[in-house]
Amino acid sequence: MKNLLEAKNLRKYFPIERGFWRKTKAMLKAVDGVSFSIGFKEALGLVGESGCGKTTIGRLILKLLEPTSGAVFLENEDIFKKTTNLNLAEEIQIIFQDPFSSLNPRLTIEEIVGESLIFHKRVRTRQEKRKAVGELLQKVGLNSSFIGRYPHQFSGGERQRIGIARALALRPRLIIADEPVSSLDVSIQAQIFNLMKDLQEEYNLAFLFIAHNLEIVRLFCKRVAVMYLGKIVEIASSDSLFQEPLHPYTQALISATPVADPTVKKKRIVLKGEVSHSIESFSGCPFHPRCFKAIPLCSKVIPSFEEKRDGHWVSCHLVNGK
Amino acid sequence: MLKIENLSTYLYTEDGLLKAVDKVNLEIRQGETLGLVGESGCGKSMTALSIMRLIPTPPGRITCGKIFFDGKNLLDLEEKELRQIRGKRISIVFQEPATSLNPVWKIGDQIQESIMTHQKKTKPAAKKEVLHLLNLVGISFPEERFNDYPHQLSGGMRQRVMLAMAISSKPDILIADEPTTALDVTIQAQILDLLIDLKKRMNMSVLFITHDFGIIAEMADRVAVMYAGRIVEIAKTEELFRQPLHPYTKALLDVLPKENIKSFKSIPGEVPHLADLPSGCYFHPRCKKTLDICRREFPKMEKSDKDHWVSCWNPNISIKESYSNWRNKR
Structure with a gap:
């Protein structure tokens, strides 16, 4: 199957500058050699x-940041190549986590949602813009008469809908949803979640769904990648990831998520310590200082990222191959 | 205490x-x-x-x-x-x-x-x-x-x-x-x-x-x-999860992602602003089981069984029924 988006060995290091001359003391490895792909219409x-x-990965794909090394291909076209005539904004859009700070308080909804339509010359006249924005608002479940209102007149859930309408305006093929529901109440989360699912069907959208809540990801995505300290440690279809998590970190994450059922008495795997800083360089697997299964090899050799089951990639020394 | x-x-x-x-x-x-x-x-x-x-x-x-x-x-x-x-x-x-x-x-x-x-x-x-x-x-x-x-x-x-x-x-x-x-x-x-x-x-x-x-x-x-400043239901944890009486509690529990269910049930509408509360029961505009009385009067807290209290005119299981269930169980 051909992929819509492919990231190859993506790295982004941020220099840590200290002292008067702002000398680079260390490198913060925010993204450290990450490869993945997103198929058409895939979440x-x-x-x-x-x-x-x-989030750094999301920003790299949107070209808001230049990578230290590596490449991102959108249908075989390198998005970081200087000569590209790819118009990225028309292909990839983003929905932000915080619906309060991501909408300009001085603009009306019409201006917020319609700005990109004007800029990319999708509409010519004001009437056309008005009509297009009205239709978009209806698509995301808002009344099209809200068009002249300002963001402060809306609740959190409604603002997130406006954010979605803005992302949809140019009919992109990929939407990066950066924790789109984590600042909303549970009852509203479900509404937004269902809306995104419907829109995915209707517009054949692909999603990169960034979240820290495993349960939500499980419902929304066919495939899930688990990250730890700048590296992807496991990628699998969500069914096999939840039924048989292979990486100890994934196992701990799943067991640490509280289950809303008092009859289930499960044993939590409680990890020692906390996420160490990605500045400190250590040898071996990035997870070994917290791992409950670590063997001496783990602190010496970085495990390679291999396909250990069908379509189930993991980087861990302790997982046996197929 | x-x-x-x-x-x-x-x-x-x-x-x-x-x-x-x-x-x-x-x-x-x-x-x-x-x-x-x-x-x-x-x-x-x-x-x-x-x-x-x-x-x-x-x-x-x-x-x-x-x-x-x-x-x-x-x-x-x-x-x-x-x-x-x-x-x-x-x-x-x-x-x-x-x-x-x-x-x-x-x-x-x-x-x-x-x-x-x-x-x-x-x-x-x-x-x-x-x-x-x-x-x-x-x-x-x-x-x-x-x-x-x-x-x-x-x-x-x-x-x-x-x-x-x-x-x-x-x-x-x-x-x-x-x-x-x-x-x-x-x-x-x-x-x-x-x-x-x-x-x-x-x-x-x-x-x-x-x-x-x-x-x-x-x-x-x-x-x-709690909903909009009021407590709508109190129960033992297991009891509440097994048999939520208030429609709000039930809706909240239904919203949670569960295995094998591919979409969320959602609660329509939003939490009312405290300055602009609806008449009667505060939850009635979002409730599936609204009766006439829900629009007029706020329900009192009622005891359904020993330790289960609910404030609703039309709970998921009638309070009498739930009470007799509890007594039969004993």
């Missing part, structure tokens, strides 16, 4: 704890 | 009168963990602050009600008497550990201060106690951490420091106001385990405030569900 989930590099 | 009767806390704001906590009745029993769930803005934290009498005034004021603790009504106490209870016999841990610690004080000194305020101890003795507490909450190398400032610690560590401070006076009741919401799942698991452990050791009752039913299922013995 790929990207999970991990805060600071593991999820 | 602690009994709240008919507590109302109102906020007098520019938007008008906000009934943040509205005629709440609640009790926390000896040695239990009581979960308090609800969506944001439903009055969970205001209930906690009311118990501690920490409501910012103005705009807030506790307009009526009683909070009994140890035979005394906390709302009648003088500030001086109150200090013997607040922070000493009832402690609180807040959601955001970064903002609840003083950034220019060493964490050891902050815990030490709380010990010296509440217990008559000399400085060296208090310091010894601090090191013991830091050890108890699972902070390694307490001697070195004692001299750290809050910004040098991670979120999980800060929450451990907050817990150390809260349990320093061996409180009877610990109020935990979303203590793990700002933390990652793996760190959340550590803190939850620590809380369970501390509760056992110190023999405390816990009021656990959260919006996460997963945490409730793991931590709480009983649950109270």
Whole structure:
């Protein structure tokens, strides 16, 4: 199957500057050699704890950041190549986590949603813009008469719908959803989630769904990638990831998620310590200081990322091959 | 242990009168963990602050009600008497550990201060106690951490420091106001385990405030569900999950992602703004089972069986039925 988007060995290091001359003391390896692909109309989930590099990947794909090395291909076209005539904004859009800070408080909804339509010359006249924005608002479940209102007149859930309408305006093929529901109440989360699912069907959208809540990712995505300290440690279809998590970190994440059922008494795997900083360089597997299964080999050799089951990739020394 | 009767806390704001906590009745029993769930803005934290009498005034004021603790009504106490209870016999841990610690004080000194305020101890003795507490909450190398400032610690560590401070006076009741919401799942698991452990050791009752039913299922013995300032249902945890009576509770539980179900059921509409509450039952515009009376009158709390209370005109199972179920079971 051909892929819509392919990231190859993507790296992004941020220099840590200290002192008067702002000398580079160390490199923060936010994204450290990450490869993955997203098929057409596919939703790929990207999970991990805060600071593991999820959002940085999203920003790299949107070309908001230049990678240190590596490449991202959108249908065989390198998006970082200087000579590309690819118009990225028309292909990839983003929905942000915080619906309060991601909408300009001084613009009306019409201006927020319609700005890109004007800029990319999708509409010519004001009437056309008005009509297009009205239709978009209806698509995301808002009344098209809200068009002249300002963001502060809406609740969190409604604002997130506006954010989705803005992302949809140019009919992109890929939407990066960066924790789109984590700042909303549970009852509203479900509404937004269902809306995104419907839109995915209707517009044949592909999603990169960034989240820290495994349960939500499980429902939304066919495939899930788990990140730890700038590296993807496991990729699998969500069914096999949840039924048979291979990487110890994934196992711990799944067992640490509280289950809303008092009759289930499961044993939590409680990890020692906390996510170490990606600045500190250590040898071996990035997870070994917290791993409950670590063997001496883990602190010496970085495990390679291999397909250990059908379509189930993992980087861990302890997982036996097929 | 602690009994709240008919507590109302109102906020007098520019938007008008906000009934943040509205005629709440609640009790926390000896040695239990009581979960308090609800969506944001439903009055969970205001209930906690009311118990501690920490409501910012103005705009807030506790307009009526009683909070009994140890035979005394906390709302009648003088500030001086109150200090013997607040922070000493009832402690609180807040959601955001970064903002609840003083950034220019060493964490050891902050815990030490709380010990010296509440217990008559000399400085060296208090310091010894601090090191013991830091050890108890699972902070390694307490001697070195004692001299750290809050910004040098991670979120999980800060929450451990907050817990150390809260349990320093061996409180009877610990109020935990979303203590793990700002933390990652793996760190959340550590803190939850620590809380369970501390509760056992110190023999405390816990009021656990959260919006996460997963945490409730793991931590709480009983649950109270809040909606727009009112408590709509109280039950034992297992009972509540098995047979929620209030449509709101049921809807909240249905919203949770479950295995093998490929889409969420959602609750239509949004939580009403406290300045603009609907008539009758506050939940009726979003409710699937609205009757005529729901639009007119707010339902009273009714007992369905021994420990299950609900405030609804048209509960999922009629109260009579649920009561007879319970009796048959016995």
